Amino acid sequence: MATTETVQEQEPKRDEDEDRSSRRLLVILLWILGIAAIALLALLLWLLWPHATPSKQAAGYPIEVVTTIYGYGDQPDELLLTPLGVTFDNAGNVWISNTGQSRVEQYTTEGGYVRSLGVEAGGGQLASPYGLDVDPQTGLVYVADYGAKQVQVYTTDGEYVGHLPADEQKLKVFGDAFSPFDVQVVEGRVVVASNDGLYFFDTDGTVVGRWVDRAGGNNVRGPEFGQFNFPDSFAVDPGTGNFYVADTLNRRVVAISPEGRWLWVSGSPDAGGSIQGFWQLPRSVQVGPDGNLYVVDTFRPDGEGMGAGHIVVLSPNGELLSEFGRNGYTDGSFAYPDQIAFDGGELWAMADRQNHRVVIFRLITPYPAPSEIEADKYLGMLSNPADTWSIPKSERPASPASDA
Numbered sequence: 001m002a003t004t005e006t007v008q009e010q011e012p013k014r015d016e017d018e019d020r021s022s023r024r025l026l027v028i029l030l031w032i033l034g035i036a037a038i039a040l041l042a043l044l045l046w047l048l049w050p051h052a053t054p055s056k057q058a059a060g061y062p063i064e065v066v067t068t069i070y071g072y073g074d075q076p077d078e079l080l081l082t083p084l085g086v087t088f089d090n091a092g093n094v095w096i097s098n099t100g101q102s103r104v105e106q107y108t109t110e111g112g113y114v115r116s117l118g119v120e121a122g123g124g125q126l127a128s129p130y131g132l133d134v135d136p137q138t139g140l141v142y143v144a145d146y147g148a149k150q151v152q153v154y155t156t157d158g159e160y161v162g163h164l165p166a167d168e169q170k171l172k173v174f175g176d177a178f179s180p181f182d183v184q185v186v187e188g189r190v191v192v193a194s195n196d197g198l199y200f201f202d203t204d205g206t207v208v209g210r211w212v213d214r215a216g217g218n219n220v221r222g223p224e225f226g227q228f229n230f231p232d233s234f235a236v237d238p239g240t241g242n243f244y245v246a247d248t249l250n251r252r253v254v255a256i257s258p259e260g261r262w263l264w265v266s267g268s269p270d271a272g273g274s275i276q277g278f279w280q281l282p283r284s285v286q287v288g289p290d291g292n293l294y295v296v297d298t299f300r301p302d303g304e305g306m307g308a309g310h311i312v313v314l315s316p317n318g319e320l321l322s323e324f325g326r327n328g329y330t331d332g333s334f335a336y337p338d339q340i341a342f343d344g345g346e347l348w349a350m351a352d353r354q355n356h357r358v359v360i361f362r363l364i365t366p367y368p369a370p371s372e373i374e375a376d377k378y379l380g381m382l383s384n385p386a387d388t389w390s391i392p393k394s395e396r397p398a399s400p401a402s403d404a
Contacts, residue, residue: 059368061306062324063332066347067360069096072113077101083351085144085182086358088343089134089156095141096351096358097129097339104129104143106156109347109360117141117154124152124160131182131193131233131339142190144180151180151192151201164190166205173207174199175219182233182339191236196221197228197390198245211260211390223250223269225262225385233284233339237291237316244293246282251275253282253295255318259397262388264318266381278377282312284339286348288363291316296340296350301327307371310337320378322367329355 071079081100088094093114096105103126106114118126128147135142140161141154151164165171171178175196182193189208190201196219197212212219213227221229229249236243241258252267268277280299288294293314302308305326313322326333335354342348350359370378389396 059306059366060364061326061332062364062367063305064362064364065332065359066362067109067111068331069094069107069111069358069360070356071098072105072107080105080356080358082353082356083358084338084353085129085131086339086341086349086351087132087134088341088347088349090136092343094341094349094358094360095132095134097132097143099129100356102126102128102147104132104141104154109343111360115158117158118143118145118152118160120160124154124163126152130180131184133184135185137185142183142185144183144192146179146181149178149180151183151190162205164192164201164205165207169206173210175212176221179230181231184234184236186236191234193231193234193245195228195230197231198234198243209391209395211256213390214392225265225383225388226390228254229269232282235285235287235293237287239291240316242316244285244287246285246295248281248283251277251279251282253279253285253293253314253318255316256390260389260391261396262385262390265383265385266314266318268381278374278381284337286340286342288313288342289344292321294340294342294348296337298336298338298353303327305333306368308374310334311340313367318382320370320375323370323374324368332359332361334359 080096080098083096084099085097086094092109094107094109096107098105103119104117108114118124118129126143126145128145129143130146131144133142134156139156141156143152145152153161153163155161174194177195179195180192184191192199192201197210199207200209202208213222220227223229228247231245232248233246234243243256245254245256247254250269252265254265255263257263267279270276280297282295283298284296286294295312295314296310297312300310303326305324308323309325311325315321327335329335334350334352338351338353340348340350346362348361348363352359
């Protein structure tokens with residue numbers, strides 16, 4: 001009987017333990033279900049809640065160096081010295097105005113030296129080469145030699161051809177002097193930036209047009225709309241034909257139609273001997289594959305080069321889009337850069353003047369946005385001149401706008 005009673009006492013205890021375990025498991029399951037429900041509700045609320053989605057990924061430093069050219073040897077006379085000008089040809093070569101050495105040099109984009117121009121005594125010897133261009137149609141190399149006050153012309157093989165202006169050209173057409181800074185072949189005309197504007201030559205070296213202010217019958221350098229003051233560089237948009245001029249000492253960039261009408265002006269000249277506007281010293285301008293303008297502002301040093309820097313990107317209408325390009329001596333940095341060039345594909349080149357080198361690089365998008373400080377500086381810099389032309393009224397194309 002004792003054994004039977006013991007078994008009967010143990011069975012209710014076992015049932016009671018099983019009930020407790022079941023209740024405990026049920027509680028745990030309810031907790032899990034509750035937590036899952038809360039998590040599901042939180043996820044649902046997060047999905048339904050409006051979020052600020054960034055318009056584009058954060059931009060990094062957009063300059064990727066491909067090649068750096070210091071010269072073709074280690075000796076002092078084999079190095080680049082204060083290079084100012086640079087351009088590409090259609091064969092994929094880069095041409096450099098080695099200004100401090102008084103010559104032009106041709107390299108491959110990998111940095112291989114090819115030849116030098118303008119080193120022979122006599123005709124064609126260069127003094128202070130600056131801007132240069134290679135005409136893809138004729139294969140001629142045009143070099144703006146501001147020291148010699150001529151544009152020197154060579155074949156791509158290095159043979160000297162001649163100079164502009166022609167010997168018969170009356171020099172009074174140039175006002176107070178001819179100082180060629182930049183040169184490009186545009187629709188069969190050789191266009192040259194001089195101290196007071198742009199001059200258009202035929203292939204014989206005769207001036208057939210000029211975009212300068214001639215108030216009172218004389219060429220005039222000045223700050224007014226329609227005037228220039230040592231424009232160091234210009235570029236032509238192959239799509240629209242518009243000219244973009246780095247009007248250097250007026251500290252502005254000017255857009256001009258193919259007919260010579262001023263479309264817009266970015267920047268303002270000095271006042272009271274001090275800089276008034278956004279630009280410090282714009283010395284070069286180039287049209288990129290996106291149709292935007294890439295302006296080199298030499299005196300815009302920035303250690304980071306993100307949101308400010310030497311390269312300023314404008315839209316074709318003159319709006320500020322980006323700034324980048326750090327100041328310094330390391331790879332991808334620049335010290336008082338001058339002319340910039342684009343090969344029409346993916347490569348850019350910069351005449352890095354104070355670093356005595358030319359840097360070939362790619363640009364990586366997206367570009368950094370301008371810093372708030374730089375964007376604020378640019379406010380009010382864009383002007384739309386009313387009926388301003390760089391040619392006399394008698395030479396303007398017949399249109400309602402030109403008669404205004």
